[in-house]
Amino acid sequence: MTGSGPVCTRSIARRRPQRAAGVLLSALALLAGSACSVAGADPIGEGPDTLRVVLPEEPPTLEPCDASLTATGRVTRANITEALTERDPSTGRLEPALAVKWTRTSATSWTFTLRPGVTFHDGSAFTAAAAAFSIRRATDSAIECNVDGYIFSDSEVTARAVDDSTLEVETAEPDPILPLRLSFVEVVPTSTNPKARVREPVGTGPYRLDEWSQGRFLRLKRYAGYWGEAPDYAAAKYVWRAEGSVRAAMVTNDEADVAIGLAPEDGAGDRAVEFVTNEVSYLRMDATRAPLNDIRIRQAVNYAIDREGLVTAVFAGRPSGQLVSKGVTGHNPRIGPWPYDPDRAKDLVAQARADGVPTGTTVTIIGRNGIYPKAAEAMEVVQDGLLKAGLKVEIKMLDVNAWLEYLLRPFPKNTGPTLLQAQHGNQAGDAAFTMGQIYGSEGAQSSYGTPALDAAIEKAQLASGTERQKAFAQAFARQNDEVVRDAVMANMTGILALSPDVRYRPDSATSDEMRLADMRRAD
Structure with a gap:
């Protein structure tokens, strides 16, 4: 997929009675399939x-x-x-x-x-x-x-x-x-x-x-x-x-x-339109394989990522600490982004190494081309932070079809420890569409879970009203404090040209x- 080739044509759009006239321009979806x-x-x-x-x-x-x-x-x-x-x-x-x-x-x-x-x-x-x-x-x-x-x-x-x-x-x-x-x-x-x-x-x-x-x-x-x-x-x-x-x-x-998935420097000029999305970028850690099976290494990954630097220099957004944005049932306002602390990351890796954790094992970042603007550059920033923390990290950027093999169960075997570059958008507005599939032990996109977190998710899914909000917020807190299965980076801002x-x-x-x-x- 290159920038060469025939240009696009024009299309006919149809208006839904329930929705107002300007709803989603992000129809610039990702395409890659069979003829x-x-x-x-x-x-x-x-x-x-x-x-x-x-x-x-x-x-x-x-x-x-x-x-x-x-x-x-x-x-x-x-x-x-x-x-x-x-x-x-x-x-x-x-x-x-x-x-x-x-x-x-x-x-x-x-x-x-x-x-x-x-x-x-x-x-x-x-x-x-x-x-x-x-x-x-x-x-x-x-x-x-x-x-x-x-x-x-x-x-x-x-x-x-x-x-x-x-x-x-x-x-x-x-x-x-x-x-x-x-x-x-x-x-x-x-x-x-x-x-x-x-x-x-x-x-x-x-x-x-x-x-x-x-x-x-x-x-x-x-x-x-x-x-x-x-x-x-x-x-x-x-x-x-x-x-x-x-x-x-x-x-x-x-x-x-219409063009979607743009970065500020792509040159859309006065054709650019910014909008808040429900997409949250994150790295899914394979917490079943060493060294990522040690919670100190997973914490170190979080401390080693300069989120402010990413949203300033690489992609548009704001640093985030959880996979759902404000307005989604279950969002926990007490969970903030992990602080950037490279010294703390280095110390945690050193502690784990001293206890026999194989920190020299290569961790592979599985990236996806086009998942958001400057996707490869973002992973290079992450890689640099992890290398400085004392981990051995390589990057493998894939197109969407190959990347999907890593997103959904059953995952490829014999791949070693991985960090999956991913993005989650909870359009439905309820944490039930996030917690079970991404953090549940048997979730379709989950690489790791715990019985305690599974129980918290199940309790929240059966609740309603204010109890539902409270239960899901508690489940997010448990994941953040006790499980640390991923490294959430940013709530993304979208840019399209119109x-x-x-x-x-x-x-x-x-x-x-x-x-x-x-x-x-x-x-």
């Missing part, structure tokens, strides 16, 4: 009816049940596919989408009334049978969907169609936030393969997949049968360029309308999904 072209689709050129979007990388997949992966969700969520519910990032409220209302009928069951008159892109009707099928496919199949481990933590969910417009969902254990969890289950027709990932998703959204030319571009086309208000643009074309300066220049040179011909206001959800319907013509 697919929808049969019979007529090509769309680069005319004024096409919105042109340039991304840092190509999405690895468009599989709907993997839309909780940022690289996939930025393209698919609310554009190609939709869920039963959706959270408004500006208010935190859960809003109707494909479901118009829901009621908790018992401690473990919910009833959803579905929106009438909705059709899929293949012309079939959206019914409760399709909703139940989508829930089963995402949570109870051999596909190993990311949404299952990330959102449901492998909990048992049963969905049943009462009639075409009524859906009943039951859980094995009480779940006070089930409607919020279902905002991550993208609904697909029953004709979708239940046993394998798909490359040509069919949904109910304002856009359908038109063509995906591997390594070149991805194009969406407005769906004429959409149930909501039609978006301004008739099509959207995504391309990807690895260099931020190239992406910015494409907007300033009128070769693209054409003067497009009206769009990014928000905290922009880094996880980009609603083309929220992008409108400036005239």
